Amino acid sequence: MGQKVHPVSYRLPVTFDWRGKWFAEKKEYINLLHEDLKVRDFVKAKLSQAAVPKIVIERAANRLRITVHTARPGIVIGRKGAEIDKLKEELHTMTGGKEIYVDIIEIKQPETDPQLISENVALQLERRISFRRAMKKAVQTALDMGAAGIKIRCAGRLGGGEIARTEWYRQGTVPLQTLRADIEYGFAEALCTYGKIGVKCWIYKGPKEKTEPRRVETPSAAPMNAEPAPAR
Structure with a gap:
């Protein structure tokens, strides 16, 4: 598996x-x-x-x-x-x-922060709001605020069902296997009367800019291409 x-x-x-x-x-x-x-x-x-x-x-x-x-x-x-x-x-x-x-x-844009989105959806589930409605609203709000892609996943006894299940929504691009992609992740739990419901959220904000490693030069170190001192 x-x-x-x-x-x-x-x-x-x-x-x-x-x-x-x-x-x-x-x-x-x-x-x-x-x-x-x-x-x-x-x-x-x-x-x-x-x-x-x-x-x-x-x-x-x-x-x-x-x-x-x-x-x-x-x-x-x-x-x-x-x-x-x-x-x-x-x-x-x-x-x-x-x-x-x-x-x-x-945080300038809390609507695109995955941890805050997860906690907000979990809070709505505790208030007995429909999980589909809460997830769709969070997805649309994040996209309106400039997110390139979003994925939300809820797992547990959704809607008070006897059997636990998983449902998720995704819009836009969420390349989870691309390391240079700027993807943020958040997780929260809703403590409902019929059990816990886990909420996960992934937000894609575009490709991460590549940064060059900063080099530190010590004044005592000689340059790499310096000629060796003549033998006496």
């Missing part, structure tokens, strides 16, 4: 970047990993009304830099920065007194 690779890990070196940027030895790695998961869950729950699709964590010594991508930065910051200061204090206590920095990045 065919196996499915995770869309994020498949594209990590090419179009995706790591959401945890730090290094640790074996003994400390698992503790920091669990701390990352705890921080992400806390921030996601705390900012549940702020439309947060992605949280990036960077570590250096005893410092944490948390970058929050949000469609509603005003809710995260609060009046005169009160909410973000409160968030820093709570994270400072949770991490055992580590120095916390929080950066906010605004």
Whole structure:
């Protein structure tokens, strides 16, 4: 049987970047990993009304830099920065007194963010809205906002049926096997009375521009084509 690779890990070196940027030895790695998961869950729950699709964590010594991508930065910051200061204090206590920095990045087009689309469709399913209606509306909105292609997939007891099934909609181009394609992925779960329904979304935004690797030249290094010094 065919196996499915995770869309994020498949594209990590090419179009995706790591959401945890730090290094640790074996003994400390698992503790920091669990701390990352705890921080992400806390921030996601705390900012549940702020439309947060992605949280990036960077570590250096005893410092944490948390970058929050949000469609509603005003809710995260609060009046005169009160909410973000409160968030820093709570994270400072949770991490055992580590120095916390929080950066906010605004998402310009939340209608084309696959994570926000998945969460929005899942929220509509929890409100007993028809899954076909929710999926079609999300597809049309993303295409109207400039997406080159979109695919949405719902799986579970759709409509309260006795047997779980899968249904999906796709419009435009979604080249899942092309690594240079700029494809983003999102996933959410709808907690319905008859069970969980999983929602997956893929958005294609066009080909990824190829970037040349940056070369770093050290002043002490001699050029490659330099002539050797004459023997004495």
